[in-house]
Amino acid sequence: MLEVRDISKRYGNHQVLSYVSFEVKAGELAALVGPNGAGKSTLLNILANLEKPDTGHVAINGLSNQSQEIFQDLTFMLSAESLYPQLTGYDHLSYVAKLHQIPKQKMKELVERVGIGHYVKKRVASYSMGMKQKLLFTMAILPRPKLLLLDEPHVGLDPTNIIQQREMLLELQEKGTAILLSSHHLSEIEKLTHQIYFLKDTQLIEKEVRTMAYDYQLLVEDCPDLMQALNLFPTMLVQQVDQTMREVFIAEENILPFLQKIPVSKVKSLSKTSEYMEGLYRTLYVAERRNSDETMV
Numbered sequence: 001m002l003e004v005r006d007i008s009k010r011y012g013n014h015q016v017l018s019y020v021s022f023e024v025k026a027g028e029l030a031a032l033v034g035p036n037g038a039g040k041s042t043l044l045n046i047l048a049n050l051e052k053p054d055t056g057h058v059a060i061n062g063l064s065n066q067s068q069e070i071f072q073d074l075t076f077m078l079s080a081e082s083l084y085p086q087l088t089g090y091d092h093l094s095y096v097a098k099l100h101q102i103p104k105q106k107m108k109e110l111v112e113r114v115g116i117g118h119y120v121k122k123r124v125a126s127y128s129m130g131m132k133q134k135l136l137f138t139m140a141i142l143p144r145p146k147l148l149l150l151d152e153p154h155v156g157l158d159p160t161n162i163i164q165q166r167e168m169l170l171e172l173q174e175k176g177t178a179i180l181l182s183s184h185h186l187s188e189i190e191k192l193t194h195q196i197y198f199l200k201d202t203q204l205i206e207k208e209v210r211t212m213a214y215d216y217q218l219l220v221e222d223c224p225d226l227m228q229a230l231n232l233f234p235t236m237l238v239q240q241v242d243q244t245m246r247e248v249f250i251a252e253e254n255i256l257p258f259l260q261k262i263p264v265s266k267v268k269s270l271s272k273t274s275e276y277m278e279g280l281y282r283t284l285y286v287a288e289r290r291n292s293d294e295t296m297v
């Protein structure tokens with residue numbers, strides 16, 4: 001559905017993206033992660049043809065993103081600044097409905113489902129950040145797009161609305177929409193998807209984080225006992241980290257029996273997988289930043 005090839009972008013002397021390539025297929029949900037200024041919004045803007053890349057091309061449903069036709073298939077949840085303060089939420093939604101020839105009834109049903117009915121006829125100027133985010137989200141999903149792009153959709157949402165948004169995104173994904181979102185909410189990303197793209201030093205690092213079915217993550221040094229234990233628990237997920245170390249993902253009910261089978265000295269770390277994304281993020285970005293801060297001192 002979305003094919004991105006060799007996208008580069010530079011602002012003056014500042015290289016933001018270098019030959020970024022990836023795909024999001026129909027029915028896949030992928031997340032873009034990276035610190036402030038990493039280039040997430042720049043990349044999303046390029047995908048939606050709101051910015052021109054210096055190199056590379058983007059295809060949506062087989063068509064170049066330069067083509068007007070792609071806007072039949074694509075919606076982009078923009079930031080709150082894109083709303084018109086003097087217009088109502090209803091005005092904004094009616095415009096989207098008209099553009100995509102969506103019956104008013106369908107629009108009203110979605111308004112009720114998302115829970116914005118009590119304020120949708122008020123002017124946007126009176127909305128809180130979370131209310132604006134919910135309106136923007138409703139506008140983005142109203143056309144039931146084949147490709148949905150969302151730039152930081154979690155900003156300003158309370159936990160109830162984050163959960164509701166998650167349910168609706170997963171529902172859309174199940175119905176075949178390809179979804180790409182950027183976010184700083186690592187724990188929420190972990191709940192949404194295994195397909196995560198980290199932007200680091202202008203490049204994309206793909207990590208498939210298949211941890212959701214598992215409660216614990218262990219780093220264990222290779223040893224004969226480990227090999228035997230792995231055979232006893234075939235449902236675990238095991239990944240070779242380097243020549244001497246394996247990463248083992250394991251369910252709550254298996255953790256104690258598994259630990260009884262291997263020498264404690266071989267277990268290098270044990271963490272809950274809910275902290276896994278944060279650990280990954282720290283490894284990719286925080287340690288390096290700390291080192292460079294120390295160098296500056």
Ligand SMILES: Nc1ncnc2c1ncn2[C@@H]1O[C@H](COP(=O)(O)OP(=O)(O)OP(=O)(O)O)[C@@H](O)[C@H]1O
Nearest residue numbers: 011012014016034035036037038039040041042043
């Ligand atoms: N129009 C522009 N002109 C010059 N520099 C720009 C422009 N747009 C973005 N940049 C720069 O490109 C870099 C990437 O910005 P971008 O907004 O894509 O980052 P981001 O990952 O979305 O950050 P955040 O998490 O803070 O939203 C930043 O250094 C930013 O200053």
